[in-house]
Amino acid sequence: MKTMRALVILTVFLAAPLWAVQPDEILPDAQQEARARVISKGLRCLVCRNENIDDSNAGLARDLRLLVRERIVAGDDDAEVLDFVVARYGEFVLLRPKTTGSNIALWAAGPVMLLLGIGMGIAFVRRRKGNIPASLSDKEKARLAQLLQD
Amino acid sequence: MTAELGHFALIFAFMVAIVQMVVPQVGAYKGWNGWMQMAVPASIVQFLMTLLAFGALTYAFVVSDFSLNVVVANSHSAKPMLYKISGTWGNHEGSMLLWVLILTLFGAMVGVFGRGLPPSLKARVLSVQSTIAVAFFAFLLFTSNPFARLAFPPMDGQGLNPLLQDPGLAFHPPFLYLGYVGLSMSFSFAVAALIEGKVDAAWARWVRPWTLAAWIFLTIGIALGSWWAYYELGWGGWWFWDPVENASFMPWLIAAALLHSAIVVEKRESLKSWTILLAILAFSFSLIGTFIVRSGVITSVHAFANDPTRGVFILAIWGVTIGGSLTLFAARGGVMTSKGIFSVISRESGLVLNNVLLVVAALVVFVGTVWPLIAELAFGRKLSVGAPFFDTAFTPFMILIAIALPVGAMLPWKRAYIGKTVRPLYGALALSVALGLLIWVLQTGGRMMAPIGLALAAWLVMGALIDLATRVRVGKIPLGDSLRRLGNLPRADIGKATAHAGLGLTIFGIAAITAWETEDIRVAHIGDTFALQGAVTSYDIRFNNVENLQGPNYRTTKGDFTVLVDGKEVAHLRPEKRFYPVAGMPTTEAAIDIGVTRDVYVVIGDAQQNGGWAVRSYVKPFANWIWFGAIVMALGGLLSLTDRRYRVAAGAKRKAAPMAQATPAE
Numbered sequence A: 001m002k003t004m005r006a007l008v009i010l011t012v013f014l015a016a017p018l019w020a021v022q023p024d025e026i027l028p029d030a031q032q033e034a035r036a037r038v039i040s041k042g043l044r045c046l047v048c049r050n051e052n053i054d055d056s057n058a059g060l061a062r063d064l065r066l067l068v069r070e071r072i073v074a075g076d077d078d079a080e081v082l083d084f085v086v087a088r089y090g091e092f093v094l095l096r097p098k099t100t101g102s103n104i105a106l107w108a109a110g111p112v113m114l115l116l117g118i119g120m121g122i123a124f125v126r127r128r129k130g131n132i133p134a135s136l137s138d139k140e141k142a143r144l145a146q147l148l149q150d
Numbered sequence B: 001m002t003a004e005l006g007h008f009a010l011i012f013a014f015m016v017a018i019v020q021m022v023v024p025q026v027g028a029y030k031g032w033n034g035w036m037q038m039a040v041p042a043s044i045v046q047f048l049m050t051l052l053a054f055g056a057l058t059y060a061f062v063v064s065d066f067s068l069n070v071v072v073a074n075s076h077s078a079k080p081m082l083y084k085i086s087g088t089w090g091n092h093e094g095s096m097l098l099w100v101l102i103l104t105l106f107g108a109m110v111g112v113f114g115r116g117l118p119p120s121l122k123a124r125v126l127s128v129q130s131t132i133a134v135a136f137f138a139f140l141l142f143t144s145n146p147f148a149r150l151a152f153p154p155m156d157g158q159g160l161n162p163l164l165q166d167p168g169l170a171f172h173p174p175f176l177y178l179g180y181v182g183l184s185m186s187f188s189f190a191v192a193a194l195i196e197g198k199v200d201a202a203w204a205r206w207v208r209p210w211t212l213a214a215w216i217f218l219t220i221g222i223a224l225g226s227w228w229a230y231y232e233l234g235w236g237g238w239w240f241w242d243p244v245e246n247a248s249f250m251p252w253l254i255a256a257a258l259l260h261s262a263i264v265v266e267k268r269e270s271l272k273s274w275t276i277l278l279a280i281l282a283f284s285f286s287l288i289g290t291f292i293v294r295s296g297v298i299t300s301v302h303a304f305a306n307d308p309t310r311g312v313f314i315l316a317i318w319g320v321t322i323g324g325s326l327t328l329f330a331a332r333g334g335v336m337t338s339k340g341i342f343s344v345i346s347r348e349s350g351l352v353l354n355n356v357l358l359v360v361a362a363l364v365v366f367v368g369t370v371w372p373l374i375a376e377l378a379f380g381r382k383l384s385v386g387a388p389f390f391d392t393a394f395t396p397f398m399i400l401i402a403i404a405l406p407v408g409a410m411l412p413w414k415r416a417y418i419g420k421t422v423r424p425l426y427g428a429l430a431l432s433v434a435l436g437l438l439i440w441v442l443q444t445g446g447r448m449m450a451p452i453g454l455a456l457a458a459w460l461v462m463g464a465l466i467d468l469a470t471r472v473r474v475g476k477i478p479l480g481d482s483l484r485r486l487g488n489l490p491r492a493d494i495g496k497a498t499a500h501a502g503l504g505l506t507i508f509g510i511a512a513i514t515a516w517e518t519e520d521i522r523v524a525h526i527g528d529t530f531a532l533q534g535a536v537t538s539y540d541i542r543f544n545n546v547e548n549l550q551g552p553n554y555r556t557t558k559g560d561f562t563v564l565v566d567g568k569e570v571a572h573l574r575p576e577k578r579f580y581p582v583a584g585m586p587t588t589e590a591a592i593d594i595g596v597t598r599d600v601y602v603v604i605g606d607a608q609q610n611g612g613w614a615v616r617s618y619v620k621p622f623a624n625w626i627w628f629g630a631i632v633m634a635l636g637g638l639l640s641l642t643d644r645r646y647r648v649a650a651g652a653k654r655k656a657a658p659m660a661q662a663t664p665a666e
Helices: A002-014 A030-041 A059-073 A078-089 A103-128 A138-149 B002-030 B033-037 B039-062 B069-074 B081-086 B092-116 B119-143 B172-196 B201-232 B243-268 B272-295 B302-306 B308-335 B347-379 B387-410 B418-442 B449-471 B479-488 B491-516 B624-641 B644-665
Strands: B518-524 B529-533 B538-550 B555-565 B568-573 B576-580 B585-589 B591-593 B598-607 B613-621
Touching: A030 A059, A030 A078, A059 A078, A103 B347, A103 B387, B002 B033, B002 B039, B002 B092, B002 B119, B033 B039, B033 B119, B039 B069, B039 B081, B039 B092, B039 B119, B069 B092, B092 B119, B092 B172, B119 B172, B119 B308, B172 B201, B172 B243, B172 B272, B172 B308, B201 B243, B201 B272, B201 B585, B201 B624, B243 B272, B243 B347, B272 B308, B272 B347, B347 B387, B387 B418, B387 B449, B387 B491, B418 B449, B449 B479, B449 B491, B491 B613, B491 B624, B518 B529, B529 B613, B538 B598, B538 B613, B555 B591, B555 B598, B568 B591, B568 B598, B576 B598, B585 B598
Parallel strands: none
Antiparallel strands: B518 B613, B529 B538, B538 B555, B555 B568, B555 B576, B576 B585, B591 B598, B598 B613
């Protein structure tokens, strides 16, 4: 029961109305703002359940959104902004996991499994490919004639 | 009193389930008819007892019996009746009870309608089905008893999460459960077939309708959940790749693969052991889905530690079901000999490709969902896998499926000539590519999603139409004859084309909303009019008023907006911001002007310190096509389900749906 209650409280706390970007946060430069939005969509709201900071209304998400905008205004490019945030909050904050180290297995899983699957599919299909006789054999023709007569 | 009655009924059902697990199995092994026959009355009693228990729990919620722990934790006397009833399954204990209720219902249906089944197969199916029931009854009774009483009942309950107090979400879990549990039937048939050592066309004719029905329910359930997120969460997101969503999406993908491979077993007596394996996989993913949602394992490793008994129980059910059935498969899977021979280019090969793509896509979702857990346990890395990963890793599979589908659907069985099959599709191919190019030129450097998605959608829809047109020889014989032929086509063929076209519509909706959505965020004052630029049309939004009102169990701030195009009013929107005092929690109620080509979506936010209100508005092009496509897919499944060759099972199914939904009202 304790778990359930904790879960409910968690959901209640985290799933509250999603208030996302507030009017006062928006940068005057439309291009910089657009970049901030894209970056925000890839950053996790750390106290939320699988929500990015762009959609979240948590106070921490707002702080992060402001931080991202601050870095952009300071002249960082997108990668530098991400590095800056990861340096402070760890890679947990990235919704798109890095492609380094053990994560290679994650990113390679799809293509590798697809190749394996297609390989197995081809092997199976080739095994099933028997000699399909184009026409009936003499024996079958005789049997057919007999059946038709009956 | 009724609570104790429900509790005893549940215990009685558990006892019956144990007997039904053992006796028919032994009977089938020894060839004792009476022992096999007892499965039928047992399955009916099991269902009735569970129904009684569920009825007792529903009654406790309806009359707000606060001496029950679950009712206190999940209900409140001031809640509207609909949500008192839906509160029955809006919690762990109640939802598990609904789960077994559906499980026993399906078992009873096989018992009652399965007269055509070979007696030993039927006995074994019911025994396996009952084995699953035993596990769940034990889980309920020993770790999650919904009828636990409180020594000192409080005056009122703690209420239900306001986000869940919504008609869309009231019926979302029952549909998902009908889907999850429907797959238990395919699983029981698969395991029974492994024990029997026989799989033939008749077996497939029994498995396919169950899988199809489960898939239809999952489709509806997922669509309902996604639609709910769209209008309730306040910014129109409709899919988040959340573990809970993935948990329902994986069984959906595997079920889609299974219902295609079952066709091969039925028509060509091939792919038998693969189909068995898929049936096992599909239900395994259902179980994982049920428990991910209920235990929160994937969201956090620590959820297990909080409640070790439940955690161990869940692990045991997983281990026995998945491990046991896979071991059985390893031992007996080789017995299934496939007869059908086919050439490399044939409908069979097309369906193999379909299966490879769907299953690998499901596994990609699975790997992404569990990766944070693996990374933490094995590599000590705390990381997240979110929507950007899934968008990148999953989308290519959908693109491949969409490209291959119209061709595969038209290939003849056994041996095909690719040139001959593709010829009627040339026109559709050219048109789709041309449409994609046109969009690409028009939108000058926007996202590639739109041209690709639109071309694929057009290709799928036209492909489905051409499939039907070719079947009825449009243009080759007089139109009247073609129409007559269309009327005589098997329902399954029409269902197939419908479902495939539905996939195209959904892809269209997804591509359009992803590529062309526009948004406006601002502080607006009462009396302001501001412009909202859509992809094509420009709207003016006038902010008329704000009122504070009182709802049945919430307070609300209601905005009043007029949407204008060229000075003419097209819609009147009243978005709300509600506050539920019992839960101490606010929710947003977006106001949406729903249209075929676009939704205008307005949300009102907080009052600003120096006057005015935060207002967000969106134009969401073709949003509804996402769910409309899902409905069309489900409709295609339904058409196929009513095909003549499934008549017995189909009739059973149609009765099932209203029954299962009517139960909570008792």
